[in-house]
Amino acid sequence: MIIDCHGHFTTAPPALEAWRKRQIAAFNDGTSAPKASELRISDDELREAIESNQLRIMKERGHDITVFSPRASFMAHHIGDFQVSSTWSAICNEMCFRVAQLFPDHFVPAAMLPQSPGVDVATVLPELKRCVEEYGNVAVNLNPDPSGGHWTSPPLSDRYWYPLYEKLVEYDVPAMVHVSQSCNACFHTTGAHYLNADTTAFMQCLESDLFSDFPTLKLIIPHGGGAVPYHWGRFRGLAQALKKPLLQDHLLNNIFFDTCVYHQPGIDLLTRVIPIDNILFASEMIGAVRGIDPDTGHYFDDTRRYVTAADVSPEARFKIFEGNARRVYTRLDAQLKARGH
Amino acid sequence: MIIDCHGHFTTAPPALEAWRKRQIAAFNDGTSAPKASELRISDDELREAIESNQLRIMKERGHDITVFSPRASFMAHHIGDFQVSSTWSAICNEMCFRVAQLFPDHFVPAAMLPQSPGVDVATVLPELKRCVEEYGNVAVNLNPDPSGGHWTSPPLSDRYWYPLYEKLVEYDVPAMVHVSQSCNACFHTTGAHYLNADTTAFMQCLESDLFSDFPTLKLIIPHGGGAVPYHWGRFRGLAQALKKPLLQDHLLNNIFFDTCVYHQPGIDLLTRVIPIDNILFASEMIGAVRGIDPDTGHYFDDTRRYVTAADVSPEARFKIFEGNARRVYTRLDAQLKARGH
Numbered sequence: 001m002i003i004d005c006h007g008h009f010t011t012a013p014p015a016l017e018a019w020r021k022r023q024i025a026a027f028n029d030g031t032s033a034p035k036a037s038e039l040r041i042s043d044d045e046l047r048e049a050i051e052s053n054q055l056r057i058m059k060e061r062g063h064d065i066t067v068f069s070p071r072a073s074f075m076a077h078h079i080g081d082f083q084v085s086s087t088w089s090a091i092c093n094e095m096c097f098r099v100a101q102l103f104p105d106h107f108v109p110a111a112m113l114p115q116s117p118g119v120d121v122a123t124v125l126p127e128l129k130r131c132v133e134e135y136g137n138v139a140v141n142l143n144p145d146p147s148g149g150h151w152t153s154p155p156l157s158d159r160y161w162y163p164l165y166e167k168l169v170e171y172d173v174p175a176m177v178h179v180s181q182s183c184n185a186c187f188h189t190t191g192a193h194y195l196n197a198d199t200t201a202f203m204q205c206l207e208s209d210l211f212s213d214f215p216t217l218k219l220i221i222p223h224g225g226g227a228v229p230y231h232w233g234r235f236r237g238l239a240q241a242l243k244k245p246l247l248q249d250h251l252l253n254n255i256f257f258d259t260c261v262y263h264q265p266g267i268d269l270l271t272r273v274i275p276i277d278n279i280l281f282a283s284e285m286i287g288a289v290r291g292i293d294p295d296t297g298h299y300f301d302d303t304r305r306y307v308t309a310a311d312v313s314p315e316a317r318f319k320i321f322e323g324n325a326r327r328v329y330t331r332l333d334a335q336l337k338a339r340g341h
Numbered sequence: 342m343i344i345d346c347h348g349h350f351t352t353a354p355p356a357l358e359a360w361r362k363r364q365i366a367a368f369n370d371g372t373s374a375p376k377a378s379e380l381r382i383s384d385d386e387l388r389e390a391i392e393s394n395q396l397r398i399m400k401e402r403g404h405d406i407t408v409f410s411p412r413a414s415f416m417a418h419h420i421g422d423f424q425v426s427s428t429w430s431a432i433c434n435e436m437c438f439r440v441a442q443l444f445p446d447h448f449v450p451a452a453m454l455p456q457s458p459g460v461d462v463a464t465v466l467p468e469l470k471r472c473v474e475e476y477g478n479v480a481v482n483l484n485p486d487p488s489g490g491h492w493t494s495p496p497l498s499d500r501y502w503y504p505l506y507e508k509l510v511e512y513d514v515p516a517m518v519h520v521s522q523s524c525n526a527c528f529h530t531t532g533a534h535y536l537n538a539d540t541t542a543f544m545q546c547l548e549s550d551l552f553s554d555f556p557t558l559k560l561i562i563p564h565g566g567g568a569v570p571y572h573w574g575r576f577r578g579l580a581q582a583l584k585k586p587l588l589q590d591h592l593l594n595n596i597f598f599d600t601c602v603y604h605q606p607g608i609d610l611l612t613r614v615i616p617i618d619n620i621l622f623a624s625e626m627i628g629a630v631r632g633i634d635p636d637t638g639h640y641f642d643d644t645r646r647y648v649t650a651a652d653v654s655p656e657a658r659f660k661i662f663e664g665n666a667r668r669v670y671t672r673l674d675a676q677l678k679a680r681g682h
Contacts, residue, residue, distance in 0.1 A: 144527075149492070151527040186485075186492040191544035191579045195568045196537035203532035223575075227536045227568035233604025234564075237630030237641040238532045263574025269610045289578030300578040 001341065002304065003325040003332070004058070005139075006176065006222055006258050006282030007066035007107075009096055011053040013045045016095065020074070020088065027080040036091055043102060050099055055106060057285055061304050065336075067329065068096050069110035069141050073189055075180035078148035082116040082123055089114035089127055097135040105339075108332055110139035110176070113164075115146040117153065122163040132171050138331040139220075140168070142175040144201050149184030149193055156201055156219075157208030165214050172330050174218035174256075177201040190288035198226025202255065206239055206247070211254045218254055218328055220280060224261035224270055232273045248275065256328055258282035259303045259320065262289050267306035276316040280324050281307060342682065343645065344666040344673070345399070346480075347517065347563055347599050347623030348407035348448075350437055352394040354386045357436065361415070361429065368421040377432055384443060391440055396447060398626055402645050406677075408670065409437050410451035410482050413628075414530055416521040419489035423457040423464055430455035430468055438476040446680075449673055451480040451517070454505075456487040458494065463504040473512050479672040480561075481509070483516040485542050490525030490534055497542055497560075498549030506555050513671050515559035515597075518542040531629035539567025543596065547580055547588070552595045559595055559669055561621060565602035565611055573614045589616065597669055599623035600644045600661065603630050608647035617657040621665050622648060 019039040026033045058066060070092030077085055089112050096109040111131035113124040131137035142164070145151050154160045156177070168175055182193035198221050204210075211217060221228065228235060236247055244250045258280050261267050270279060282303065289300040298305055307320055326333035360380040367374045399407060411433035418426055430453050437450040452472035454465040472478035483505070486492050495501045497518070509516055523534035539562050545551075552558060562569065569576060577588055585591045599621050602608050611620060623644065630641040639646055648661055667674035 151490070151525055153527070155527050184492055186494070186496050186545070187541060188544045188548055188579075191547065191576065192537075192541045195540050195572060196533075199536050199540075199568065200528060200533040203529045204527065206532065207529055224571065227540065227571065230565065230568065230571035230607050230610060231536060231602060231604075233602070233607060233634065233641050234630055235532065236636075237603055237632050237634065238529075240632045240635075241630065261572060261574070262578055263572075263614075265610055265614050266571050266574060269571060269606055273604075273606050289575055289582065291578050291581045293574065293578065294581075295577075300574050 001065065001322045002063045003281060003322055004063045004066045004283050004285070005220065005280045005325050005329065006260055006284045007054060007068045008071045008284065008287060009068060009099065010071045010286050011049050012071065012095060013041050013049050015039060015041050019091070023084060023088065024079055027084050033084070033087065036087060039091060041095070043098070046095070046098055047102055050103060053286055055103065058106060061302060063283070063304065064106070066107050067110050067139055067332065068099060068107040070096055070112040072141065072178050073181045075112045075141070075143060076148065077115045077143055077146035077180055078117060078183055082114065082119045085116045086114040086127065093127065093131050093135065100136070108335060109135055109137045110141060111137045112141050113143070115143050117147040121161055124164060125167055128167055132173055136331070136335065137173070138329045138335070139174050139176060141178040143179050144177055144197055145179050148180060149182035149187045155204040155208070157204050157210045165217050169214055169216050172216070174220055174328050176220040176222055178222055194223055194288070195226045198223050199228055202226065202228045202235070205251055205255060206235060206244065207242065211251065215253070218256065220256045220258060220328070222258045222260055222282065222284070224259060224266060225257035225274070229257065229270050229273045252278050256280050256324070259307055260284045261306070262300040262303070263293070264306050264309060267303065267310050271310045271312050271316070276312065276319050277324060279320050280328065281321045342406065342663045343404045344622060344663050345404045345407045345624050345626070346561065346621045346666050346670065347601055347625045348395060348409045349412045349625065349628060350409060350440065351412045351627050352390050353412065353436060354382050354390050356380060356382050360432070364425060364429065365420055368425050374425070374428065377428060380432060382436070384439070387436070387439055388443055391444060394627055396444065399447060402643060404624070404645065405447070407448050408451050408480055408673065409440060409448045411437055411453040413482065413519050414522045416453045416482070416484060417489065418456045418484055418487035418521055419458060419524055423455065423460045426457045427455040427468065434468065434472050434476065441477070449676060450476055450478045451482060452478045453482050454484070456484050458488040462502055465505060466508055469508055473514055477672070477676065478514070479670045479676070480515050480517060482519040484520050485518055485538055486520050489521060490523035490528045496545040496549070498545050498551045506558050510555055510557050513557070515561055515669050517561040517563055519563055535564055535629070536567045539564050540569055543567065543569045543576070546592055546596060547576060547585065548583065552592065556594070559597065561597045561599060561669070563599045563601055563623065563625070565600060565607060566598035566615070570598065570611050570614045593619050597621050597665070600648055601625045602647070603641040603644070604634070605647050605650060608644065608651050612651045612653050612657070617653065617660050618665060620661050621669065622662045
């Protein structure tokens with residue numbers, strides 16, 4: 001079985017974006033926000049959006065399951081206030097839940113959180129509860145910078161985040177650390193902000209003793225861990241200088257990297273440097289990089305090819321494709337077992 | 342010959358930091374700043390600081406020449422105002438010039454610039470002129486974020502920076518894009534801010550047509566290019582999506598990566614992915630990572646070992662160690678030729 005732990009609903013029917021634009025315009029103009037009920041997307045529209053895109057490609061590439069969350073760049077937690085973010089999150093999470101209901105053999109939902117800069121993180125808990133308890137979400141996306149590139153929130157190791165971590169631990173739900181759109185002109189969203197956030201989040205954990213307080217908290221650092229595996233020696237050396245334990249003991253019981261690295265040498269480095277138990281297969285398909293690599297003739301984001309070609313044992317490959325995901329996403333594993341997998 | 346293009350004076354005599362603390366305190370208290378003339382460091386003190394540190398290690402590792410600039414994390418352009426930055430830059434640049442005079446066979450100076458957030462970049466030109474014309478500096482360090490982690494300056498492709506680029510091109514002096522200390526709690530200085538800035542700078546160039554306006558401008562992206570080589574497929578794909586030329590044509594006549602990557606797999610990836618002509622040997626020794634790697638028994642920052650062990654031809658290794666640096670740092674090449682090298 002091949003489990004892609006990093007998929008977003010980037011191909012939602014246009015009515016979703018149209019509604020969002022009305023919501024933003026209303027906030028900016030100080031007029032009444034559109035009602036959630038004014039957004040109507042039929043099951044047929046959802047089916048079409050999925051079947052002609054993600055599901056088609058999953059079948060071509062042989063992926064079985066995608067952990068599917070709202071489009072990351074559209075989370076845009078910096079827009080509006082908590083109410084705006086809350087309504088938008090509820091809509092987007094419901095959309096992914098419906099996709100999972102329509103295609104239960106292929107999609108399991110993960111939630112975005114209704115974060116808003118400067119707002120108490122406990123305000124996201126009701127949506128988290130709904131997504132886990134009612135919608136069967138198996139993970140969440142946690143934005144370490146809801147300001148969208150201004151980095152005004154405290155580091156992930158700060159007690160500010162603890163109410164969320166307590167609930168994630170209680171549910172045994174992992175969090176993928178994933179920023180959203182950059183509204184800082186210095187940072188291109190997918191070419192700089194995403195990768196910077198990955199590196200930053202890892203270093204925030206490294207500097208701290210977060211996992212002493214939350215020994216069972218699980219964080220996934222996407223996009224192959226940003227700059228981290230390429231600079232693994234630097235991070236090992238920094239941990240040593242900061243008198244932290246070896247990274248293996250300090251962080252790798254809790255931090256996992258996905259395989260969203262869009263060329264063979266990158267995946268080769270990842271699998272050479274990072275322990276296999278900490279690597280989760282992912283493609284973020286129909287995402288940041290949608291073209292065909294002229295050097296290979298295949299899609300840049302066809303990461304299954306790179307993992308298949310990597311010099312690892314069949315056992316290691318099984319862990320990357322399936323085993324690790326079932327260990328980290330325990331609620332996904334339970335759902336799969338309930339279906340006889 | 343082995344040329345290390347990335348060295349900082351991290352071991353300056355303590356009087357330098359003491360003077361800086363007085364300068365900062367005076368600015369914060371609104372009292373008179375200490376005079377530059379109150380800082381007294383003798384040639385013997387400079388000799389001792391270098392001979393027992395950088396020069397000793399250079400000899401152990403077989404490095405011949407270091408391009409030597411003021412300590413990066415101490416540039417701290419976010420502190421004070423232009424006057425504070427200007428005085429501090431002049432002092433630090435003079436210090437590196439004196440080191441180069443004391444050890445002309447081993448050190449050539451590169452300058453920090455008296456940047457200050459929100460200040461016209463043309464204000465750095467007098468210091469640049471002095472450093473190039475009087476001190477024989479062969480390069481400068483350009484801070485793309487003088488705010489120290491708040492990223493309030495325009496991207497490097499913005500016309501804001503053009504007066505500086507015009508002068509760099511006129512002098513044929515390359516700029517290493519290097520941030521300084523982070524004063525944003527989200528970003529650890531050497532574990533996140535440095536690497537993020539490298540990635541960010543590369544993507545700013547990628548998004549733009551900066552090198553159409555400045556076809557002979559040369560930028561060095563340090564720390565192995567941040568996350569860029571590890572994600573080379575992502576960047577190739579983003580360039581394609583943005584309808585830019587191939588990276589080779591779009592950026593690699595102008596952008597170079599150093600080898601400050603502190604483990605063998607990282608250097609192996611760098612030399613596998615990035616054209617050899619774009620790789621410059623560097624160690625940033627006695628810098629961010631000063632310890633010994635328990636896995637190898639050697640210093641993390643002993644990058645000569647990794648380059649020597651990398652699977653590249655002798656010709657490629659010559660380019661990385663010497664040839665490329667002499668091509669990119671033309672003023673260094675001229676100085677070396679004048680000395681019969």
